[in-house]
Amino acid sequence: MPASPRRATLATVAASAGVSVATVSKVLNGRSDVAPATRSLVESLLREHDYVAPPPRRADPVATDTVEVQFDGDFNAYSTEIIQGVVEAGAELGVGIVVSARKKADNPAAWARGLVAAGRRALLSVTSHELTNQQITALARVQLPLVVLDPLNMPHARVTSIGSTNFAGGLAATQHLLSLGHRRIAYIGGPATAACNQARMHGYRAALEAEGVPVPPGYTRFGHFHYQDGLESGGAVLDLPEPPTAIFVGCDESALGVMEAARMRGLRIPEDLSIVGFDDTQIARMASPPLTTVRQPLREMGAVALRTALRLAAGEKIDSHHVELATELIVRGSTADVTCSEHA
Amino acid sequence: MPASPRRATLATVAASAGVSVATVSKVLNGRSDVAPATRSLVESLLREHDYVAPPPRRADPVATDTVEVQFDGDFNAYSTEIIQGVVEAGAELGVGIVVSARKKADNPAAWARGLVAAGRRALLSVTSHELTNQQITALARVQLPLVVLDPLNMPHARVTSIGSTNFAGGLAATQHLLSLGHRRIAYIGGPATAACNQARMHGYRAALEAEGVPVPPGYTRFGHFHYQDGLESGGAVLDLPEPPTAIFVGCDESALGVMEAARMRGLRIPEDLSIVGFDDTQIARMASPPLTTVRQPLREMGAVALRTALRLAAGEKIDSHHVELATELIVRGSTADVTCSEHA
Numbered sequence: 001m002p003a004s005p006r007r008a009t010l011a012t013v014a015a016s017a018g019v020s021v022a023t024v025s026k027v028l029n030g031r032s033d034v035a036p037a038t039r040s041l042v043e044s045l046l047r048e049h050d051y052v053a054p055p056p057r058r059a060d061p062v063a064t065d066t067v068e069v070q071f072d073g074d075f076n077a078y079s080t081e082i083i084q085g086v087v088e089a090g091a092e093l094g095v096g097i098v099v100s101a102r103k104k105a106d107n108p109a110a111w112a113r114g115l116v117a118a119g120r121r122a123l124l125s126v127t128s129h130e131l132t133n134q135q136i137t138a139l140a141r142v143q144l145p146l147v148v149l150d151p152l153n154m155p156h157a158r159v160t161s162i163g164s165t166n167f168a169g170g171l172a173a174t175q176h177l178l179s180l181g182h183r184r185i186a187y188i189g190g191p192a193t194a195a196c197n198q199a200r201m202h203g204y205r206a207a208l209e210a211e212g213v214p215v216p217p218g219y220t221r222f223g224h225f226h227y228q229d230g231l232e233s234g235g236a237v238l239d240l241p242e243p244p245t246a247i248f249v250g251c252d253e254s255a256l257g258v259m260e261a262a263r264m265r266g267l268r269i270p271e272d273l274s275i276v277g278f279d280d281t282q283i284a285r286m287a288s289p290p291l292t293t294v295r296q297p298l299r300e301m302g303a304v305a306l307r308t309a310l311r312l313a314a315g316e317k318i319d320s321h322h323v324e325l326a327t328e329l330i331v332r333g334s335t336a337d338v339t340c341s342e343h344a
Numbered sequence: 345m346p347a348s349p350r351r352a353t354l355a356t357v358a359a360s361a362g363v364s365v366a367t368v369s370k371v372l373n374g375r376s377d378v379a380p381a382t383r384s385l386v387e388s389l390l391r392e393h394d395y396v397a398p399p400p401r402r403a404d405p406v407a408t409d410t411v412e413v414q415f416d417g418d419f420n421a422y423s424t425e426i427i428q429g430v431v432e433a434g435a436e437l438g439v440g441i442v443v444s445a446r447k448k449a450d451n452p453a454a455w456a457r458g459l460v461a462a463g464r465r466a467l468l469s470v471t472s473h474e475l476t477n478q479q480i481t482a483l484a485r486v487q488l489p490l491v492v493l494d495p496l497n498m499p500h501a502r503v504t505s506i507g508s509t510n511f512a513g514g515l516a517a518t519q520h521l522l523s524l525g526h527r528r529i530a531y532i533g534g535p536a537t538a539a540c541n542q543a544r545m546h547g548y549r550a551a552l553e554a555e556g557v558p559v560p561p562g563y564t565r566f567g568h569f570h571y572q573d574g575l576e577s578g579g580a581v582l583d584l585p586e587p588p589t590a591i592f593v594g595c596d597e598s599a600l601g602v603m604e605a606a607r608m609r610g611l612r613i614p615e616d617l618s619i620v621g622f623d624d625t626q627i628a629r630m631a632s633p634p635l636t637t638v639r640q641p642l643r644e645m646g647a648v649a650l651r652t653a654l655r656l657a658a659g660e661k662i663d664s665h666h667v668e669l670a671t672e673l674i675v676r677g678s679t680a681d682v683t684c685s686e687h688a
Contacts, residue, residue, distance in 0.1 A: 075424045075428045077424070080421070083443060087443055087445055091447070096444070098441060098442050099442075099443045100431055100440070100441070101435065118408055118440055119408040259632045263632045263633060283421075283630060290604070
């Protein structure tokens, strides 16, 4: 990158004020969570240093430009859908897509500088563990646009993110089971405190409440959206004295674990147990029976994330720091009328 | 890239001789499939042009260097494993991994030049459709190293490839079924003419022949390694007057189709039908019951392909133009003793 004339940066101002760059950034962004004295000091230093927000980085990509999409740990059916969406959009937009598995970054500043040095125009983050504040600040400092995909938790307003309508999805899944006559419906989800899990679960609860259907004790379980969670929590729920006739599961992979837990107990799907998943990854249509699930438009989300990131890289304004795309119920063979269920 | 002094290239020589670059390359490589008159002409022109094989490209990667791994069409559980292997190896080796879906290249020369201009040091190709001769020649002309992963067909000696021991895998899968007492064993594979499919099928046949077990008519089916192939061919085989008690399927995705075909016919796995897959992708362990399969070390194959490509890019010699890594039988819940089978 060409060297630009030396100019006050957020870091210069932060150093003069003896505060963090994040604090200077907060002041610049008019955030309220800064002590009044600190705010005054920072504001005067910004004036003193004649701070000017840096211009957007070059607007036209060069051939070697790439956008990096970072996943957290292992790749799976869920990553596959997002990779497909981002790669297809990258081909259209003429930008190479670097795929990586994020390691714990001991030095967020070096990590962020490394991404810029490697020619990345932007970073898409698909993580089950959130980026740290230090990492977000480090990216801002090197002016590398960040877009978070399907965030576990609603990120700060300074982070742009693309998600899907998790609450509506949970509602639709549960209404589908209710419409089939099910009344004993369990929920097996992801991390209890994760916003996306909460939205799915509250969609489930809202549907049940609207019909006056109670959630019995032990009918709500949390995990990590893994196969093993479905296998174990599914087994636990099915072993209750009054087991459910239907289970809404917060992701496809866990739903397949529930299917196996049912099979191990001699239960047939959908005759003895209806199951609805979440995501609509490829494993859903290849399950036996094929899995009824709530489709997250993961490919479209990947494409939107890339386009948003490139707009940010070109210095364009975006409409909202968080966008949700619509979920859709996909009915397949794993759900059936409760009259089919022997233990209803 | 810095402009190098003008020098005779394979293309110059080919143009003077009125032959293809591939032919010049064959002569250079001492291949026998060139007409003697053509060989003499090319050899004299090579001398006349004082052709010198170009030096290897720079040995030390720069930060923006990337290696591209191209898949053919849609990403699936199989691609996921390879991406994991290549991305992990890329992180170790300090090279960014660009993932792409290969489009039909109308202009192979422009395609190859585009890869070089984009900063690619090498290309890994994971394709169900083979690269064309024109593409391979175009890559050679721009000196971009190519490594083919899990080739459908044994490529030319001028193409480096990494595969797995398909014949041994087919043998192990079938011996496992024989050891469980099965004698009516079908094979559902990939494209009839594909070398990897043939190796798996001949492993199957070899195991049966060694035990004097015949292959009844209709017991061998081909497809495209898709789910739908398994669903349809599995159904066709199970609908035979004398259906098999076990099926060896040439890939996991097709094996899941066979599982569904069995379920639709009221057959239980493994009680009524044993199934062995091939690949050991994530869908194998998430199948219900979990799928017995032949593991292709896809992650390791991805890592070896990347390391090989970087060695080629650094101008190093490699030991062999084709390497096969070992397959391994992974026994899970989809296979059982034939005495369990009601229609044995």
